[in-house]
Amino acid sequence: MNVLVTGHLGYIGVEMVSVFRAAGFEVVGLDTGLFDECDFVSPPDDIETLSIDLRDVKPTDLAGFDAVAHLGALSNDPLGNLNSSLTYDINLHASVRLAEAAKAAGVGRFLFSSSCSLYGAGGHGFLDEESAFNPVTAYGESKVRVEQAVSKLADGSFTPVYLRNATAYGVSRRLRADIVVNSLVGHAVTTGKVLLQSDGTPWRPLVHIRDIIAAFQACLTAPVEAIWDQAFNVGKDNSENYRIREVAEMVRDVVPNCELAFAPGASGDTRDYRVDFTKIATKLPGFHAEWTLRRGIEELYEAYSSAGLTEEDWKGPRYYRLPTVRGLQERGLIDQNLRRTTPGP
């Protein structure tokens, strides 16, 4: 099976490529390499890459693929807030055009990396796939609108699937420090403090990147009728929803000699929701999630410690998406629209 992974040089993508190749899939990537200077410990697999901006993809670029796993995006709220029209151009319009191009090229499966953030400020019950959308950012809104537009393309030969990932954590060769678990462990390892940016009460659904990758892999091989035009919340089980304070306490228990601390001005957080993961556990053939938060924190602690991560490394731009992008702009390597001014990877 030939699979195109967009965003394959990002946090989730680099590890997805390795897992898919080990499972015997032929994998090609598509990415403009915004984070090519951001390796953690070792570089990504060296695979065939289409250095095409998502906004420029044509059906001919997609000929011959059986499936597209679409991860490429401005991947968080701060990046999305950089310029909300760019979030709509890249995350929404380019994603919908990519799906249309995939369908026109005869690609059978289109796996969209959506997000639980489309539930936004969700109240206090468990949100399942039928729950109302309530996005609070341009990023979350873009995920809703892609799902709605791509759903209209579903037919007898085109199977879109919407994988609504919880907030990810875990070790990757393109590590991100701007997501909560990775951040709390990094701060603890490098400073001895588990630094809470909010009052710690908000709920958050969490998932290891390898369980996200397992969900995508299951969608490559599942019978079409099990996944056709379906949304799945991606996470292990309902106990993997945590209050941020519980996460911080677990980090404190795993990382030796550290204590809880509150960042100046720490307050409430509008992102406060719990997600129900029953559907993916019971309805997605071949999917088995394996990671608990505790094991993920232990993995991060081991990886950061053995890499000798310092406070200076940790606070620099390398592992943060927004400062990295700003740095590329300041050096003239990408323009204000995040288009490369030099050849990509």
Ligand SMILES: NC(=O)c1ccc[n+]([C@@H]2O[C@H](COP(=O)([O-])OP(=O)(O)OC[C@H]3O[C@@H](n4cnc5c(N)ncnc54)[C@H](O)[C@@H]3O)[C@@H](O)[C@H]2O)c1
């Ligand atoms: N990490 C999470 O917690 C999480 C949670 C839910 C959903 N997601 C979704 O999963 C996907 C991957 O997330 P990630 O954490 O790996 O993000 P990431 O920022 O690490 O990677 C995104 C990749 O997309 C590429 N890209 C961005 N704009 C592009 C363009 N115009 N053309 C070509 N390539 C472009 C970047 O170079 C980068 O390699 C995203 O769609 C994100 O919204 C992530």
